[in-house]
Amino acid sequence: MAGFDTLIRKVGGMPVRRNPLLALTSLGTMALLVVGCSSPAPDADAGGVAAPESASSNADAAQADTADTDTDAGDAAQGDPVQAETAAALAATAISPAELPVSGGARVTIEGTGLADATVVTFNGVPGTELAVESDERVTVVSPRSPNFQPAAADIQVVTDGASAPVAAPASYTVQTPVDRQMRYALAHWNNYNLAAYGDMNPIGGDCVNFVSQTLIERGWEMTEEWHNRSGGAEWTSAWIHVPTFDRWLRANADTLGITPLSIEQRDQVKVGDIVVFDWNLNDSLDHTQIVSAVEVVDGKQRILMVGHNLDHDFRDFDNTITVEHPNAYAAFWSVP
Numbered sequence: 001m002a003g004f005d006t007l008i009r010k011v012g013g014m015p016v017r018r019n020p021l022l023a024l025t026s027l028g029t030m031a032l033l034v035v036g037c038s039s040p041a042p043d044a045d046a047g048g049v050a051a052p053e054s055a056s057s058n059a060d061a062a063q064a065d066t067a068d069t070d071t072d073a074g075d076a077a078q079g080d081p082v083q084a085e086t087a088a089a090l091a092a093t094a095i096s097p098a099e100l101p102v103s104g105g106a107r108v109t110i111e112g113t114g115l116a117d118a119t120v121v122t123f124n125g126v127p128g129t130e131l132a133v134e135s136d137e138r139v140t141v142v143s144p145r146s147p148n149f150q151p152a153a154a155d156i157q158v159v160t161d162g163a164s165a166p167v168a169a170p171a172s173y174t175v176q177t178p179v180d181r182q183m184r185y186a187l188a189h190w191n192n193y194n195l196a197a198y199g200d201m202n203p204i205g206g207d208c209v210n211f212v213s214q215t216l217i218e219r220g221w222e223m224t225e226e227w228h229n230r231s232g233g234a235e236w237t238s239a240w241i242h243v244p245t246f247d248r249w250l251r252a253n254a255d256t257l258g259i260t261p262l263s264i265e266q267r268d269q270v271k272v273g274d275i276v277v278f279d280w281n282l283n284d285s286l287d288h289t290q291i292v293s294a295v296e297v298v299d300g301k302q303r304i305l306m307v308g309h310n311l312d313h314d315f316r317d318f319d320n321t322i323t324v325e326h327p328n329a330y331a332a333f334w335s336v337p
Contacts (some may be wrong), residue, residue, distance in 0.1 A: 089113050089114035090112075090113070090114035090115070090117075090158070090160060090163050090164075090165045091112045091113050091114060091165055091168070092110050092111070092112040092115070092156070092158045092165050092166065092167040092168060093111060093112045093113075093167075093168050093169065094110070094111040094112070094167075094168075094169050095108060095109070095110050095111075095156065095167050095169050095171050096108070096109045096111075098169060098170065098171045098172070099171070099172055099173075099174045099176070100123075100143045100146070100154055100171065100172070100173050100174070101143075101173070101174070101175075101176045101177050101179075101180050102145060102146040102149045102150060102151060102173045102174065102175055102176075102180045102183065102184060103145050103149060103177065103179045103180050103183050103272055103273070104142070104143050104144045104145035104146070104272075105142060105143065106142065106143045107130075107140055107141075107142055108121075108128070108140065108141050108142070108143050109138065109139075109140050110138070110139050110140070110141070110156070110158060110167060111137055111138050112137065112158070112165070112167075113136065113137060114136060114160075114165075115133065115135070115136055115137060115138065115139050115158060116133055116135065116136040117160040117161065118131065118133055118139050118158050118159065118160055119131075119159055119160055119161060120159045121139065121141040121156065121157070121158050121159070122156070122157045122159065123143055123144055123146075123154055123155070123156055124146070124147060124152070124154060124155050125155075126144045127144070128141035128142055128143055128144055129141070129142045129144070130142045139158070145183075145272075145294070146173035148187040148188075148314070149180065149183040149184045149186070149187045150173075150184060150187065150188070151172070151173055151174055151175060151184075152172065152173050153170075153171075153172050153173075154171040154172050154173055156171055178219045178220045178273075179219065179272060179273040181218045181219060181220070182215045182216070182218050182219035182273050182291070183215075183272060183273060183291075183293065183307075184218075185214065185215055185218040186211075186215045186218075186291055186293065186307045187293070187307065187314055189211070189214070190211075190307050190308070190309070190312055190313065190314045191312050191314070193207070193309075194214065195232070195233075196232055197214075197232060198210055198214055198229050198232065198233050199229070199232055199233015199234070200233065201233070201236075201241045202309075202310070204241075205241070205242075206241075206288075206309075206310050207309040207310060208243065208288050208289050208290065208308055208309050208310045209240060209241050209242060209243055209246045209289055210229065210233075210236075210240065210241050210309070211308060211309040212246075212275060212289050212290065212291055212308065213227070213229065213240050213241075213246070214229075215291050216336075219273065219336070221257070225237075226239050226249055227239040227240055227246075227249055228240060229241070243277065243286040243287060243288060243289050244285055244286045246289065247277055247286050247289075250275075250334055257336075258336075258337045259275075259334045259335060259336050259337070260334070260335040261332065261333070261334060261335075262274075262332065262333040262334070262335050263332055263333075264331055264332060264333075266333075267302065267304065267333070268302065269335060270292055270295060270304055270333050270335070271292065271295060271335070272292055272293065272294060272295060273291065273292060273336055274291070274292045274333050274334060274335050274336050275289060275290075275291060275292075275333065275334035275336060276289060276290045276291070276292060276304075276306055276318065276331060276332075276333055277289045277331070277332055277333075277334070278321070278322070278326070278329055278330065278331050279329065279330040279331075280326045280329050281329075282328070282329070282330055288308075288310065289308070290306040290307060290308030290316065291306060291307050291308060292304060292305070292306055292333075293305050293306055293307040293314060293315055294315055303317070303318075303319070304317075304318035304319070305317060305318065306318055306321075318331070
């Protein structure tokens with residue numbers, strides 16, 4: 001076609017005698033050939049340059065060719081426009097609920113655009129769980145706990161393979177549930193004893209039950225005549241500070257408290273805020289108690305962490321405790337509603 005276009009331009013601007021074919025062909029015949037063989041003009045919206053409606057000079061054709069080359073180079077420099085549009089479309093504009101419990105576990109809905117490729121949603125850098133992509137405009141995810149179960153602003157990011165976007169709407173962690181209150185207290189006092197209210201029982205045998213009991217008060221339990229610590233640790237009962245007596249009191253009041261005993265074989269039912277009891281030397285006399293501070297799944301295996309006193313710790317590993325620290329120790333749980 002390039003040669004034919006040149007032929008047509010010569011008909012328009014130069015003597016016919018320079019081309020033998022043109023010397024034998026009438027201008028009317030050439031007009032018919034042009035109409036029958038020319039290609040449609042390129043679509044200007046697709047980045048090409050529209051062809052002129054009439055014949056032009058060689059200079060005009062050269063200028064058009066140069067314009068085509070420059071346009072193509074510009075498109076290549078800008079990259080794939082579809083990919084650029086997809087990246088630019090990622091945005092997270094709304095979240096519900098905007099207030100999250102500090103102990104985690106809330107099903108959160110995030111709305112925006114470009115969310116279909118979301119691979120993870122992070123909360124202050126910690127991945128949420130059970131991510132479900134419902135559409136390009138909506139995802140849901142379960143929130144993790146806040147750092148140390150304390151109230152805080154929530155920096156929430158939606159992440160894809162090639163980009164991330166913060167949730168534009170503000171969100172925060174707040175204390176909402178009995179477990180929230182229990183765990184906020186536990187993580188605030190695992191290494192900062194509340195001496196003014198409860199004293200320290202380590203000098204008389206250990207502070208583990210004293211601490212666990214305090215967290216249960218924060219959860220909403222009430223002191224009784226059989227289970228209490230008053231006057232800053234000056235007046236207490238055995239059920240408040242002695243592990244075997246505490247466990248017997250739990251069994252005697254299980255229906256009233258709504259608690260359920262769980263064996264180690266039922267550990268898959270354990271949750272944050274539950275009570276753990278131990279018998280280190282298998283003499284049928286319990287030695288220690290703690291509160292579950294985290295339940296995680298790592299490489300497909302459940303991991304239980306604990307907070308407590310004596311060996312003061314915020315996230316002590318349950319399995320390491322009964323295999324390395326105290327090999328073959330007995331352990332059981334109380335599930336707290």
